[in-house]
Structures are given as C-alpha cells and as structure tokens.
Amino acid sequence: MGRLLRWMALAALMAALLAGLVACGPPRKSVFPPSVSIQxxxxxxxxxxxxxxxxxxxxxxxxxxxxxxxxxxxxxxxPVRLHTRFDLDIPAFAADVTQINLLPTPEMTAALKATASKGSAGSLAYSVSGNTSAQPEQEKAARDFTFHDNDWLSPVPGIPNTWR
Structure with a gap:
C-alpha cells in the first residue's frame, strides 16, 4: 500500500510538472530595432x-x-520627409528593399550632381531617421521602431544618375 501511494504521488508530481511546461509555450524570440539605410x-x-x-x-x-x-x-x-507604406515579411537576420519616390529640394539635387563630376571619388553625406512600423512574429499587433543611419552616397561608375 505504501508503494502504491508513492507511485501515485510521483505520477501526480510528474503531471503537474508536465502541465507547467505546456503552459509555458514556445520560447520568446528576442526583438531588436531594425536598421534602415539607402541602398x-x-x-x-x-x-x-x-x-x-x-x-x-x-x-x-x-x-x-x-x-x-x-x-x-x-x-x-x-531635410525632406520619407513616407511610404508597403508589406515586407523579412525573416530573422535578413534584409529586403523597398522603393520610394521623393521630390528633393533644388539644393539637394545640386549637391548630389556635384559629386558626379568627381566620379567614384565624389561622396555626399546623408542621414535617414524616423520610425518603421513592424509586427514581430510572436506579437499580435504592429509597433513602431526608431531608426537612424548616417552614411555616404557616391556615384556608380558606368551608370549615369545613380548613387550608392
């Protein structure tokens, strides 16, 4: 009889542990802010x-x-405003691109064109900053993530009117 009670107590304990593990669900994946830059x-x-x-x-x-x-x-x-809506499902640690058309100021266009005469040695500093709306895979709603990037644009050799 004592042995039976021990086995029943052990079975109840195992059932409680198993129920606790099932309630935990899958492990949460860490979410970090994305990076946004001009390609x-x-x-x-x-x-x-x-x-x-x-x-x-x-x-x-x-x-x-x-x-x-x-x-x-x-x-x-x-600065000029960047605003666009799109739908990109980007896997973990991967990247994708979207295109946006904007009307720059005449001064911005003049500064960009001035680098073209210098060839690949020419460069122009830029910065992009703002928010991107995204829904992490384990969350029920989208949220805003802040981004900020500083870099340089240089003319692409052999491709007129294009900078990277």
Whole structure:
C-alpha cells in the first residue's frame, strides 16, 4: 500500500510538472530595432529621386514591416520627409528593399550632381531617421521602431544618375 501511494504521488508530481511546461509555450524570440539605410539613389528625368531603402531585420524572429515615416537629410541641407507604406515579411537576420519616390529640394539635387563630376571619388553625406512600423512574429499587433543611419552616397561608375 505504501508503494502504491508513492507511485501515485510521483505520477501526480510528474503531471503537474508536465502541465507547467505546456503552459509555458514556445520560447520568446528576442526583438531588436531594425536598421534602415539607402541602398541606391536614382535621379529621374522629372527631378524626383527614386530611393531604394534597405531594411535589415536584426531580430531573432521574422517581422512583417508595413511602413516608414521619417526624414532624409543630405549634407547639412534642409531635410525632406520619407513616407511610404508597403508589406515586407523579412525573416530573422535578413534584409529586403523597398522603393520610394521623393521630390528633393533644388539644393539637394545640386549637391548630389556635384559629386558626379568627381566620379567614384565624389561622396555626399546623408542621414535617414524616423520610425518603421513592424509586427514581430510572436506579437499580435504592429509597433513602431526608431531608426537612424548616417552614411555616404557616391556615384556608380558606368551608370549615369545613380548613387550608392
């Protein structure tokens, strides 16, 4: 009889432990802010710039990116607004691109064109900053992530009106 009670107590303890482990669910994946940078700028005949924005998911799980709202600043000139909506499902530690057309200030266009005469030795500082809306795979709603990037644009040899 004592042996039976010990086995029943052990079985009850194991059932409680198993129920506790099942309640825990899958482990949560760490979520980190993404990186947003300019991959390419193309000057269009109508004066617009076509930006190819690179979005790097720095999280341990996939994220569904939906929009960007921020600003682009070239050199020390007045910034212009970056805003676009899209739907990109980016896996963990991967990147994807989206394109956005914007109308720059005349000073921005002049500064960009001035680098073209210098060839690949020419460069122009830029910064992008703002928020991107994304939904991590284990969350029920999207949230905003802040981004900020500083880098340089240089003319692409052999491809007119294009900078990277």
């Amino acid at each position: 390419e700028v193309s000057l269009r005949p109508n004066g617009q710039w076509q930006l190819t924005l690179r979005i790097q998911n720095n999280s341990y799980g996939g994220m569904d990116f939906r929009s960007i709202d921020g600003e682009l600043k070239v050199a020390d000139l007045v």
